[in-house]
Structure formats: structure tokens, C-alpha cells
Amino acid sequence: MADSRIITIDGLVKKFPMGGGWFTALSDISLEFGTGEFAGFVGPSGSGKTTVLNIIGSLDSPSEGEVIVMDKSIxxxxxxxxxxLRNRHLGFIFQTYNLLPVYTVYENVEFPLLLLNMSPRARKKAVLEALEWVGLTDKIKSRPAQLSGGQCQRVAIARAMVKKPVLVLADEPTANLDADNSHHILETMETLNRELKTTFIFATHDHKVIRYLKRKISLEDGRVVKDEIVKAKRKVKE
Amino acid sequence: MIALKLAYRNLKGAGLRTWLNVIVLSFAYVIIIFNQGFLDGWSRQAREDMIDWEIGGGVYWNAAYDPYDIFTIQDGHGLPPSALQGLIEDNLAEPVLVAQAAIYPEGRVQSILLNGIDPGQTILKLPTAPLAADIDEIPVLIGTRMAKRTGLQEGDFVTVRWRDVNDTFDATEAKVVKIMKTNDANVDIGQLWVPMNRLQTMMSARGEATTIILSPEITDPPAAVGWEFKDYNFLLKEVRALIKTKSIGGSTMFILLLFLAGLAIFDSQMLAVFKRRKEIGTLIALGMTRTRVVRIFTVEGAMHGILAALVAAVYGIPLLGMLAKSGWAMPEVADTMGIVIAEKIFPLFSIGLIAGTTAVVMITVTIVSYIPARKIAQLNPTEAIKGKIS
Structure with a gap:
């Protein structure tokens, strides 16, 4: 479970302009996450899961309250x-994979390391290691268009994990995958979480994902309605 | 470095669209360089031809002479100044006497200028040696244009009528002893070249001259009382002005081409920002600043300019190289325009011209790439990741 605190959310409110007024997407959310958590925001569409994930990922900012990630106030x-912050400490996994279409699998995974100015030798070692985690070492020269959905998402996981970030944010990572691929992906992420102590936070309403979560935060209309630790993992294939 | 690498990969990925833009832009490169090189080559040839055939190292005009005022020709002559006598004796200056006259080829009357020149002169390329012919008629040298206009051929006779310094009209027969070919229409059209001593006798102007052409070897022309020295700046002014006019006309063409190429790149960039907003969002999520993403898209657009330069080099270097070697044949009509223009212009493609053109195209392409790329800075990354427009 959590060793030390990496995220503190205190009184988070997020409002968006809508028409002549404001729409409140998140209301008074206060949470903490520690290293090595495998947690997820769950709830129906429009409950605010992606919004809170975007704010933790510093892609958006709070309207009120404070969100501290890796000692930085977003x-x-x-x-x-x-x-x-995103470059050094965070990894993202998206529902639609968001791979760069003109790059090969190798180049997609290598990309975050280019931004870190790593040496070519260190990059190669890290990329091959990440592709090994996700079982795609035989596809390094393929382009995203040549891969299946499951393979694309595994490339996205390798890209998120290649720099060994402290935190990976996964927004509906299995929404476009079938049951087999979803379980495979989740098992991969669970292994990485266990072995590398990387914190994973999901935004999902997919029961396949929810079954894997060790902490489940339920959102409704932008409010946390339940924050529970799930003791026993249930791997049930649908 | 990353920006270049990414831009190159993206351009490669864009396939046909990239190549269409690149090919149009490469036309702009080649046409701009050809056009300017052609004008530079013409300018150089015109200067060289005028120096060789007409003005040498500069010309002294008698103070009363103005070639643009026909009425001054009758009186605009005199004895060469003492300051130039030494140069004339050493064949470093060549006096020319100019007189108005009329000829009657094939029964028609035609106004011409008689130019008296020493047949042994060496300062100008005019083939004056045949003027030394010892014949009863006046030996005359004419150019091919003049020959065509008058229907005269070598060995033909023609009546010449002139008025001497005492306003007395006289006439005699002249024989065409030589027809010369020259690029300089100023020494050809309407001009008859005759031996200096014969013209001085005809004009009753013994020892006098209208102009004195200096050898290009003389770099420091002496002052001469009663004579005005006209240097290259003055004498080449008209040719330069004409080429400048042509240059402006040519510029319109390449500005239009550059505009079209720029528009195509602008359009591609706009489309790229619209179509690739998901990629833009992903780049930002992966840790790129918006400024850096703007830079990538700008470099990507600017790289069209680099690729176009390479493509232009592939077909432009052999094509323009061949033109520089074999020349560009001018239409016959240009020969009769009264300007210094060769049958063939050899374009001059200098390093400065190529570097300057490359810089102009690159700057233009970078600007048209940057303008749409700026929109990226206004994209909301959370929307962009999903491919939505915010």
C-alpha cells in the first residue's frame, strides 16, 4: 500500500464556463495518494473522473482548493x-492510446526519453526494457496502424513506464479493448505497480478495471461519495 | 535537434501533401534564381559589351556636345585638349568625330550619324581596319542591324549627304567595306563608321573630335578644359535603369510564385494544427511545453523550404548550369530595340544570389509556418488530447 504521500488534494473545486454562468465539475474533493497505490476514480460519465485526473496530471488547474503533486502546487x-513535472515524474495512458502515428513502436516509446535528453545508449536500454515488460519486443519497427488495439495500448503503457515515473494516470485505458486484452493490460500494469512501486491512478467506469483496483474512489456529480480500500482482488474474466 | 527530427518524420509521414508543397516551392527557388541570374548575366554582358564596343574606360564629351540633343551635334566638336594629346599619341585615347548625315539606300532617305574613327584604333572592338582601304568612295563600316534595315551588303555603294561646319551640304558615294556583328546596338543602328581623316575633311573640321574614348587601362582620367569626362556610372545608367525595370517585372512573377507556395504551406499548416490536435495534446501530456510544440510545427513548415532547396538543387543545378554554359537565346525582336543585348544571354548565378534567394524563401516559409502554429498555444490540452477543438 502507500509508503509516502505523493499527492494531496485539499478542497478541490473545478468550474467551467457554460453559457452565461459556470458549471461545477468537481466539488470540495480532498484526498491523499501514496507511493505504490493502484487506485481509481470510478463513476458514471460526467461524474468528474477525467477532470480530477487532468488536474493531478497538471494538464488543467483547480478553480479553488489545492492539489499538490510531488511537492508542487498544480x-x-x-x-x-x-x-x-509531466516530463520527469508522470506517465499518461489514454483511452484512444494517442500514439504518434508516423513513429514506429520503438520511436513512440523512446519519445519521453528524448525530452529528458538521455544518451542514445541509455535510451535504447530503457526502451527495450519497457517493451519487454509489455511483451512487444518483436514489434519495435511496426507503426501504430499495423498493430491491434491491445498492442497499441501496450505500447502506450511502455511509453508511460519507460522513464519509470512516480505516477501513471490512466484515463479509461480499456474502453476500446475486448475482455482478453483488457485483462492482459491490467495484469501488466499491476505487475509494474508491484515491481516498480509506480503509483497508478485510473479514471474508469469499466468493471474489468474496477475489479483490479486496490482503492476505489467513487464520484458522483463531482463529489467523492465513497473512498474504499479493496482488500481482495477479483480476477474474473467476463 | 528533436524539433528537426520530429519535423522530418512528420513531413515524411504527410507523404504526397509534403511533396506537392515542396515541388511548388522548388519552382519558386529555380525561377527566382533563374530570373535574377538572367538579369545579372545581362547586366554583366551589357556592361562588358559597352566597354568593349562603345565607351572603353569612359568618354570625354566636347562641352557643347550632348548626344540626347540633336542640335548640339553640329557644333559640339573641337580640337582634343592638350591634356589628352599624349594619351591619343600612345593609343590610350581615341577621338571620334560625329556628324549628322543622310543616306539613300534603295532610293529611300534615311538619317544617320557619321562617326569618324582612326582605322588603326585598338581601344574598341570595332573592326575598323577595313576603313583604311584606299578607294575613291568613302569606306564605311556598318553593323548587321543597320545592314538589315538598309538592305546594304558588303561591297554595296550608297550615297551619303552631309552638312559641314560651314553649313554647306555635300554628297558623295560610300562603299560598305565591312559589316560587323555586335551586341551593342548603339554602335550599329543608324551609325556609319568612316575613317577619321576623311570625315574631318568632309566636315572641314581638321584635327577635331566630338568625343574622346579613353582606354580602360587609364584608371585616373586627367581633367581636360572644354571637355567633360563621363564615367561608367553615367554611361551605364540607362542600361542599369532598363535592367532594373525588367527586374521589377520579374519580381512580380516570383513574388506570385512565392505567395502561392506560401499559401500552400500555410494551408497545410492550418490543416495540420486542426487534424493533429490529438497529437499536439499528447506531446503536451508527454512533457512538451506549448512553445516547444509551436517550434516543432514551425520547423516542420520551415523544413518544406529545406526540402524544396534540395529538390530544386536536384533539377535546378543541371538545368541552370546548362543555361549558364550554353546561354539563353534572345528573340530577334530584342535585337532591334536599341538596347545592349546579346543574341544569347549567359545567366550569372552567384553564390550571393543563391544564398540570398534561399534566405528569402526560408524566411517566408518560416513566417507562414509560424502564423498557424501559434494557434497551438491557445489549444486546451485536455480537449486536444481527445481530438476536440476548445
Whole structure:
């Protein structure tokens, strides 16, 4: 479970302009996450799961309250500082994979390391290691268009994990995958969480994902309605 | 470095669209360089031809002479100044006497200028040696244009009528002893070259001259009382002005081409920002600043300029190289325009021209790439990741 605190959310409110007024997407959310957690925001569409994930990922900022990630207050970060935080400490996994279409599998996974100015030798070692984690070492020269959905998502996981980030944020990572692929992906992420102590936070309403979560935070209309630790993992294939 | 690498990969990925933009832009490169090289080559040839055939190292005009005022020709002559006598004796200056006259080829009357020149002169390329012919008629040298206009051929006779310094009209027969070919229409059209001593006798102007052409070897022309020295700046002014006019006309063509190429790249960039917003969002999520993403897209657009330069080099270097070697044949009509223009212009493609053109194209392409790329800075990354427009 959590060793030390890496995320503190205190009184988070997020409002978006809508028409002439404001729409409140998140209301008074206060949470903490520690190293090595395998947690997820669950709830129906529009409950605010992705919004809170975006704010933790410094892609968006709070309207009120404070979100501290790796000792950095998200609301006070400049564009450059937020980019640096994402570059060094965060990994993202998206529902639609978001792989760069003109790059090969190898180049997609290598990309975050290019931004870290790593040496070519260190990059190669890290990329091959990450591709080994997800079982895609035989596809390094393929382009995303040549891969299945499950393979694309595994590339996305390798890209998120290649720099060994402290935190990986996964927004509906299995929404476009069938049951077999979903379980395979989740098992991969669970292994990485266990072996590398990387914190995973999901935004999902997919029961296949929910079954794997060790901490489940239920959101409804932008409010936390339940925050529970799930003791026993249930791997039930649908 | 990353920006270049990414831009190159993306351009490669864009396939046909990239190549269409690159090919149009490469036309702009080649046409701009050809057009300017052609004008530079013409300018150089015109200067060289005028120096060789007409003005040498500069010309002294008698103070009363103005070639643009026909009425000054009658009186605009005199004895060469003492300051130039030494140069004339050493064949470093060549006096020319100019007189108005009329000829009657094939029964028609045609106004011409008689130019008296020493048949042994060496300062100009005019083939004056045949003027030394010892014949009763006046030996005359004419150019091919003049021959065509008058229907005269070598060995033909023609009546010449002139008025001497005492306003007395006289006439005699002249024999065409030589027809010369020259690029300089100023020494050809309407001009008859005759031996200096014969013209001085005809004009009753013994020892006098209208102009004195200096050898290009003389770099420091002496001052001469009663004579005005006209240097290259003055004498080449008209040719330069004409080429400048042509240059402006040519510029319109390449500005249009550059505009079209720029528009295509602008359009591609706009489309790229619209179509690739998901990629933009992903780049930001992976840790790129918006500024850096803007830079990548700008470099990507600017790289069209680099690729176009390479493509232009592939077909432009052999094509323009061949033109520089074999020349560009001018239409016959240009020969009769009264300007210094060769049958063939050899374009001059200098390093400065190529570097300058490359810089102009690159700057233009970078600007048109940057303008749409700026929109990226306004994209909301959370929307962009999903491929939505915010």
C-alpha cells in the first residue's frame, strides 16, 4: 500500500464556463495518494473522473482548493513548470492510446526519453526494457496502424513506464479493448505497480478495471461519495 | 535537434501533401534564381559589351556636345585638349568625330550619324581596319542591324549627304567595306563608321573630335578644359535603369510564385494544427511545453523550404548550369530595340544570389509556418488530447 504521500488534494473545486454562468465539475474533493497505490476514480460519465485526473496530471488547474503533486502546487505552476513535472515524474495512458502515428513502436516509446535528453545508449536500454515488460519486443519497427488495439495500448503503457515515473494516470485505458486484452493490460500494469512501486491512478467506469483496483474512489456529480480500500482482488474474466 | 527530427518524420509521414508543397516551392527557388541570374548575366554582358564596343574606360564629351540633343551635334566638336594629346599619341585615347548625315539606300532617305574613327584604333572592338582601304568612295563600316534595315551588303555603294561646319551640304558615294556583328546596338543602328581623316575633311573640321574614348587601362582620367569626362556610372545608367525595370517585372512573377507556395504551406499548416490536435495534446501530456510544440510545427513548415532547396538543387543545378554554359537565346525582336543585348544571354548565378534567394524563401516559409502554429498555444490540452477543438 502507500509508503509516502505523493499527492494531496485539499478542497478541490473545478468550474467551467457554460453559457452565461459556470458549471461545477468537481466539488470540495480532498484526498491523499501514496507511493505504490493502484487506485481509481470510478463513476458514471460526467461524474468528474477525467477532470480530477487532468488536474493531478497538471494538464488543467483547480478553480479553488489545492492539489499538490510531488511537492508542487498544480495551481501555481507555470506552463513550463507543469511540462517539467509531466516530463520527469508522470506517465499518461489514454483511452484512444494517442500514439504518434508516423513513429514506429520503438520511436513512440523512446519519445519521453528524448525530452529528458538521455544518451542514445541509455535510451535504447530503457526502451527495450519497457517493451519487454509489455511483451512487444518483436514489434519495435511496426507503426501504430499495423498493430491491434491491445498492442497499441501496450505500447502506450511502455511509453508511460519507460522513464519509470512516480505516477501513471490512466484515463479509461480499456474502453476500446475486448475482455482478453483488457485483462492482459491490467495484469501488466499491476505487475509494474508491484515491481516498480509506480503509483497508478485510473479514471474508469469499466468493471474489468474496477475489479483490479486496490482503492476505489467513487464520484458522483463531482463529489467523492465513497473512498474504499479493496482488500481482495477479483480476477474474473467476463 | 528533436524539433528537426520530429519535423522530418512528420513531413515524411504527410507523404504526397509534403511533396506537392515542396515541388511548388522548388519552382519558386529555380525561377527566382533563374530570373535574377538572367538579369545579372545581362547586366554583366551589357556592361562588358559597352566597354568593349562603345565607351572603353569612359568618354570625354566636347562641352557643347550632348548626344540626347540633336542640335548640339553640329557644333559640339573641337580640337582634343592638350591634356589628352599624349594619351591619343600612345593609343590610350581615341577621338571620334560625329556628324549628322543622310543616306539613300534603295532610293529611300534615311538619317544617320557619321562617326569618324582612326582605322588603326585598338581601344574598341570595332573592326575598323577595313576603313583604311584606299578607294575613291568613302569606306564605311556598318553593323548587321543597320545592314538589315538598309538592305546594304558588303561591297554595296550608297550615297551619303552631309552638312559641314560651314553649313554647306555635300554628297558623295560610300562603299560598305565591312559589316560587323555586335551586341551593342548603339554602335550599329543608324551609325556609319568612316575613317577619321576623311570625315574631318568632309566636315572641314581638321584635327577635331566630338568625343574622346579613353582606354580602360587609364584608371585616373586627367581633367581636360572644354571637355567633360563621363564615367561608367553615367554611361551605364540607362542600361542599369532598363535592367532594373525588367527586374521589377520579374519580381512580380516570383513574388506570385512565392505567395502561392506560401499559401500552400500555410494551408497545410492550418490543416495540420486542426487534424493533429490529438497529437499536439499528447506531446503536451508527454512533457512538451506549448512553445516547444509551436517550434516543432514551425520547423516542420520551415523544413518544406529545406526540402524544396534540395529538390530544386536536384533539377535546378543541371538545368541552370546548362543555361549558364550554353546561354539563353534572345528573340530577334530584342535585337532591334536599341538596347545592349546579346543574341544569347549567359545567366550569372552567384553564390550571393543563391544564398540570398534561399534566405528569402526560408524566411517566408518560416513566417507562414509560424502564423498557424501559434494557434497551438491557445489549444486546451485536455480537449486536444481527445481530438476536440476548445
Amino acid at each position: 495551481g501555481e505552476l507555470s506552463h513550463g513548470e507543469a511540462a517539467k
